[in-house]
Amino acid sequence: MTKLTTIGIDLAKNTFVLYGLGPKGQCGWKRKVRRSQLLEQLVRQEPCTVALEACGSSHYWARQIQALGHEVELLPPQHVKGYLRGQKNDYNDAQAIAEACEHGRIRPVPIKSAEQQDEQVLHKLRQGVSKDRTRISNQLRGLLAEYGVIIPKGIAALRRELPLALADADNALTERARQLLSRQYQHFMKLEEELAWYDEQVKQTAKQDETCQ
Structure with a gap:
């Protein structure tokens, strides 16, 4: 052969x-x-x-x-x-x-080590959590607006204003809406915690990486 x-x-x-x-x-x-x-x-x-x-x-x-x-x-x-x-x-x-x-004229893609793939997984998962957080924050803001409750743009504003809106008995939110929105807000806060964990992982990796240093 x-x-x-x-x-x-x-x-x-x-x-x-x-x-x-x-x-x-x-x-x-x-x-x-x-x-x-x-x-x-x-x-x-x-x-x-x-x-x-x-x-x-x-x-x-x-x-x-x-x-x-x-x-x-x-x-x-x-x-x-x-x-x-x-x-x-x-x-x-x-x-x-x-x-x-x-x-021979095509530039090959560098082969990633297992460690490099680990870092890629970290960033992809973090990106997914970040997108989920943005999606839910926009959903919460939109649903509140249907009851006449307006919250400014931004994650910090949502964290600050949404609990106040849920506790305000004088706005147009019904008890059922408060219950549903409260559960979704709890989910939002869990994503916040998850994203903070990923951010800390990225910081720790950067401290140990010679290129970042």
């Missing part, structure tokens, strides 16, 4: 397709393997360049494949599209990835 210089892998959840290229760009082989078989298939190959699209789980697989002695390149998906030939399918996608890598 022709020695493979580049293997393109089309990643999926359960079944992966591999497409190998030889020294002159000819096809060495094609394989379809289950998730559990991928590393077993690659450990049989002599060290070569393995190309993946930079997508979900690609950084994990890149680290695993590097540990087998292969060189790994993560390619931006939008740049791989130009190399796709014929109808889009798993084999053609894997071939496009391999040929895009061989072309």
